Amino acid sequence: FIACVCKHIEPGNLAGIQHIILVLSGKGGVGKSTISTELALALRHAGKKVGILDVDLCGPSIPRMLRAEGKAVHQCDSGWVPVFVDQEQSISLMSVGFLLEKPDEAVVWRGPKKNALIKQFVSDVAWGQLDYLVVDTPPGTSDEHMAAVDALRPYSPLGALVVTTPQAVSVGDVRRELTFCRKTGLRVIGVVENMSGFVCPHCTECTNIFSRGGGEELARHAGVPFLGSVPLDPELTRSLEEGRDFIQEFPQSPAFPVLS
Numbered sequence: 077f078i079a080c081v082c083k084h085i086e087p088g089n090l091a092g093i094q095h096i097i098l099v100l101s102g103k104g105g106v107g108k109s110t111i112s113t114e115l116a117l118a119l120r121h122a123g124k125k126v127g128i129l130d131v132d133l134c135g136p137s138i139p140r141m142l143r144a145e146g147k148a149v150h151q152c153d154s155g156w157v158p159v160f161v162d163q164e165q166s167i168s169l170m171s172v173g174f175l176l177e178k179p180d181e182a183v184v185w186r187g188p189k190k191n192a193l194i195k196q197f198v199s200d201v202a203w204g205q206l207d208y209l210v211v212d213t214p215p216g217t218s219d220e221h222m223a224a225v226d227a228l229r230p231y232s233p234l235g236a237l238v239v240t241t242p243q244a245v246s247v248g249d250v251r252r253e254l255t256f257c258r259k260t261g262l263r264v265i266g267v268v269e270n271m272s273g274f275v276c277p278h279c280t281e282c283t284n285i286f287s288r289g290g291g292e293e294l295a296r297h298a299g300v301p302f303l304g305s306v307p308l309d310p311e312l313t314r315s316l317e318e319g320r321d322f323i324q325e326f327p328q329s330p331a332f333p334v335l336s
């Protein structure tokens with residue numbers, strides 16, 4: 077089977093990818109992996125072939141969100157063969173989570189080793205032909221981000237999607253993220269404000285439990301596009317825990333318009 081898959085994978089690995097989207101956030105827990113996952117699912121619904129590269133080495137959560145935990149990555153002549161997460165084989169995934177012996181094992185490595193793995197992920201995964209590669213990065217702006225940007229730069233069009241929450245602290249962190257993009261010459265596709273309001277599980281009305289609009293204001297100040305607000309929806313949390321397709325199952329949710 078592996079030999080058969082490998083025959084259809086061209087060497088060069090990233091050469092067959094049309095667009096690369098780096099998903100960034102100033103801090104953890106703002107929904108970066110959620111947005112990466114839903115973006116990949118939305119692109120699949122639009123008929124695109126998508127790869128996800130999960131380089132959040134210390135918190136690889138995408139295999140769990142896509143119900144791919146415990147699956148194995150194989151080696152072939154052109155590198156690692158990513159895991160297909162759906163029957164139609166339209167979403168493929170490579171994550172450090174597949175290389176750990178246990179899903180909750182921690183990656184306790186120093187910077188150079190992490191950077192080397194990121195470079196290896198970029199050069200050695202045999203993606204084949206993809207319309208989009210979504211790259212889920214660790215929070216912040218660390219050496220790992222530099223390693224990812226440096227390794228991916230030759231394969232543009234490369235752009236960054238910046239995720240924030242409405243609260244000021246997160247918005248302050250994300251300002252640093254935008255500075256990182258400017259300094260590294262990374263095009264900002266836009267800012268998404270996540271956890272913007274709360275969707276009542278009974279009537280699906282959306283209430284602003286925190287402040288709102290910080291992401292939009294930040295985008296306006298920075299002169300980058302604002303892509304919209306995604307409220308906190310308990311159905312989205314549940315869908316991600318159970319590896320279900322939220323966009324398909326909850327089109328009535330106020331979170332649907334931006335996610336889809």
Ligand code: ADP
Nearest residue numbers: 104105106107108109110307308309312313316
């Ligand atoms: P990060 O990648 O930034 O660390 P995650 O994407 O892992 O954050 O999200 C943290 C938690 O919040 C997850 O349990 C996820 O299911 C939940 N979550 C994120 N965004 C939403 C949302 N808009 N509605 C409901 N739950 C969300």
